[in-house]
Amino acid sequence: MHEGIMDNVSLGGKLAYLREQMGLTQDDIANKIHVRKTIIDDIEKEQLIRTSFVFVKGYIRSYAELVGLSVEEYQPYLDELSHHYQSYKMKNYSQNYKKRHGKKIFLMIVLVFLCALGVTLYYVNKENKSNLVEVSHYISPSLSKHVNS
CATH class of the missing domain: 1.10.260.40 (lambda repressor-like DNA-binding domains)
Structure with missing residues (x-):
C-alpha cells in the first residue's frame, strides 16, 4: 500500500x-x-x-x-x-522493590528505637517513683491542721 x-x-x-x-x-x-x-x-x-x-x-x-x-x-x-x-x-x-525494601528497613529501625525508648523511660520512671519520699512526713503538724481545716 x-x-x-x-x-x-x-x-x-x-x-x-x-x-x-x-x-x-x-x-x-x-x-x-x-x-x-x-x-x-x-x-x-x-x-x-x-x-x-x-x-x-x-x-x-x-x-x-x-x-x-x-x-x-x-x-x-x-x-x-x-x-x-x-x-x-x-x-x-x-x-520499586529496592524502594519498598528500604522503607521497610527504615520503619523497623524506627520501631526498635521507639520500643527501646519506651522501655528506658518505663524503668527510669519506675526508679524515680521508688526514690520518692512521702512529703507528708516532713510537714509540721501545725501546718497540717491549717490545710485540713
Whole structure:
C-alpha cells in the first residue's frame, strides 16, 4: 500500500504522515480513540508510554486502523516494542522493590528505637517513683491542721 517511500520511515512517522494526508490533527485522532493528545504525540515520536503494554498495543492498533495502516505494517513494530516494555517493566520492578525494601528497613529501625525508648523511660520512671519520699512526713503538724481545716 505505502511501499517504497515509506519503507525506511518509523511507525510513528508513518502514522503521522497518514494522519496528515487525511487532514487530521493529533487532537482528532485522540478524540476518536478516546486518549489524551500526549499519547498520540508519544506514539508518533516513538516514546515509551508509562502504562501497560496491552493499552499501548491497543492505542497503536486503533490509530493504525483509523489511518489505514495494515496489520502487516505495524505488527513487527509491536513485537519489537514488546521487548522494550518487558525490559522496562523488569527495571522498574527492581527499582520499586529496592524502594519498598528500604522503607521497610527504615520503619523497623524506627520501631526498635521507639520500643527501646519506651522501655528506658518505663524503668527510669519506675526508679524515680521508688526514690520518692512521702512529703507528708516532713510537714509540721501545725501546718497540717491549717490545710485540713
